[in-house]
Amino acid sequence: MTTITTTTTAPPRVRKRVGAGRRQWIGLIYVAPAVALVMVFFVIPLGMTAWMSLHNWPLMGEHSFIGLGNYWAILRDTRFWNALRFTGYYTLIVTIAIFAVAFPLAIFIERPRPFTNLYRTMFFMPAVVGFASASLLWSWLLNVDSGLFSPAAYDLGLIDRKFNLLATFQPAFWSIIAMVVWKVAGFTMIILMTGLQSIPQDLQEAAVIDGAGPFARFRAITLPLMRRTLALALILSVAGSILAFDQFYIILRGGPRNQTLTAVYWIFNQSFVSFKLGYGAALSMVLLVILVALSLVQLWLLRKPEGLD
């Protein structure tokens, strides 16, 4: 009723202000469910993680405040540092491996030519399968008796005795790398492809006329102009690898001899196997700091280029 009178009698500017005033609170109602969910399942748990990390907090019974006790314990927790070192090593190797496969694929499918879309779809298929499914699949392929690789190598006469790929560190580790590259390369390929496609074609052509070879063009044009895409693909790969869990839990159970426990795996063990919830929370805080630092690096790397940059 009031609105109608205002709209008919008031001059346009006033009408607009009144409309905006009424609409303000409606906007809040629209975003309320999202904000509530983020509060309940993100902000509160985040605060609780920080709070719990200062406590001795068993699953059952009373928890007690111990200040920085958990953090001092972390400093002496060699197994956590080993897990962190292994996670770093895995992240480095798997990222290099993913890029070594994904970059050539991205160049291969970059320009529209016959069948390019079909190839792109094929390369991408493992990326939509979940990490758990892929891990279960490969745990079968890698199995010494019922799997594919070891029996196939045996049948072809490449080895004279069936070889258990998952029994020792090196073959087990490289099997995981192969599986992750198979699963993730298509995803990274698409990201890199968007970067390649954003490079103006005439720039490349001008370089050809100037007599630049393919390597010179790659170094002087492709790489610098893809800086933001490369950074994004790199960060996605690094962040995903630091948080790796599924494949090591499902295929290796952290073995052989606990050599492939990752940081998340160790936190999982402390929190949900040993039920040291306070200590698990302190470990989580360390992981969180690492990931947030990484995000800040990401923001810096992804900053909009200034001028020609």
Place this chain on the structure above:
Amino acid sequence: MARAISARGKLTARLARHSTGIIASLLFVAPIVWTVLSAFKPAAEARLPPLPPWPTTGFSLENYATLNSFGDGLWVSAQNSIYVSVMTVILSVIVSVLAGYGFSRFRFPFKDLFFVLILSTIMIPFQSILTPIFLVLTKLGLHNTLTGLVGVYVTLQLPFSIFMMRNAFDAVPREIEEAARMDGANNATMLVKVMLPLVWPGVVTIALFAFLGAWNEFLAALVLMTDQSKFTLPVMMTALQSGRFGAIDWGAVQAGVTVMMVPCLILFLALQRFYIRGLMAGAVK
């Protein structure tokens, strides 16, 4: 003469290109095809190495039947997975469409703060806050319920899907809304009748990502679902593959992995355009 040579050179280049493409495609698709085919072997054959991958002693659904006999059975886990994924899709679409519309079209107190808050959750790995999530769910009486898991999954989707939807609404010209408002549409009818058809591609994209995310998630389901009757497919299959139900039946693992992969592959092949769109939106931002 020269033309003949260059034609032959072109042919060789094309041949090289397509053989590379075909070999690489086979490498990527082979493990999937291998599993799907092997799952149709009779149980006795499925225990042997998969050479060749297709059934040689007759086509059989035995592995699927066996799978249904473990624990509470394949069908219970599949139902759980379907319920969790579908609910995650529905709720994350509703919540993100509302929020995207709100952030795009209204000015209200704390607007920027809320937007940054929601987007910044993408920087925090949820793996590091699982313990308190477990406690919060217990407090809410949602401990060990699929509904609780849905709440977590929807929240995980929000930064991406709200960002997507806000951009989708931003791209709709304001004149359309003003015209509808002249015709007497209120906010709710406008959103459903006028705006929704215009942002539909964005809705399909976020629905697809929500489904794949919920269907494939493992760690949260493993931690939060402690009762076997609440297991989703990845948790149930991992329990089976770890030998929790006795000797590992690889035939059943192949069948289970097939059930887990096929919906993702079908959805991706059918909605590929929307999937790539989502990736681009994430990559270009």
